[in-house]
Amino acid sequence: MNYSIRADYNKKSIVVYQAFREQIAVPALREQKFVNPFSFQRMTWIKPSFLWLMARSNWSQKKGQEYILAVRISLEGWEKALKKGVLTTPQPSIYGSYDNWQEHFSQAQVHIQWDPERNIYGKKSDLRSIQVGISRFLSPEYVNEWVYSIEDYSSLARKIYGFLQKGYVDKAKKLLPKEKPYPLCKKQHRKLIPKN
Structure with a gap:
């Protein structure tokens, strides 16, 4: 099984994606930051894929x-x-015992989950894609210090989907955001990548 972070990034920033209802998204787009009714008391998941x-x-x-x-x-x-x-x-190769993992997990400010990556048809692939859960303890920092900009990709998503529905796969693929492998240092790799 392959684990890989693919993302739209440069030397200073990286794009992560989130899906919301109108009541949260519209104020966030207007203010260029997450504001009420965005909840700071819940885990917020960000995905670079x-x-x-x-x-x-x-x-x-x-x-x-x-x-x-x-x-x-x-x-x-x-x-x-x-x-x-x-x-x-729990991953024995990373945490050793279950109890050790549970202790780390219960105190974690960030949760990391690897899920099957999807192709343009929504089918699962052998590649594992990362999700990053920002806990309520770190959400204020995420919102107030990390966010550079927020763009609405809803129309883009629907346009790509429309092309797929009509069978225009090549046109759909050309509209996809450009993502490339994101490198992990050796320490991150040992900590975040499960051994098969």
Whole structure:
């Protein structure tokens, strides 16, 4: 099984995707930050894979996920999240005992989960894609310090989906955000990548 972070990033920032209902998305777009009714008391999940979120939100058509937001955050913040991350499943190769993992997990400010990556048709692949859960203890920092900009990708998602529905796969693929492998240092790799 292959584990890989693919993302739209540069030397200073990285794009992560989130899907929200209108009541949260519209104020966030207007203010260029998450504001009420965005909840700081819940885990907020960020995903650098556009296609994974498209499968999850059914191309922005699922109830409560009609708005696809491309959130550009600082690379420093992203790296901090990875550094603080604890996997959502116990991995003996990383944590040793179950009890040791449970202790780390219960205190974690960030949860890391690997899910099957999706292709443009929504089918699962052998590649595992990362999800990063920002806990309520770190949410204020995510919102107030990491976020550079918030863009509405909802129309883009629906346009790509429309091309797919008509069988224009090549046109659909050309509109996908450009993602490339994101490198992990050796320490991050040992901490975040389960051994098969």
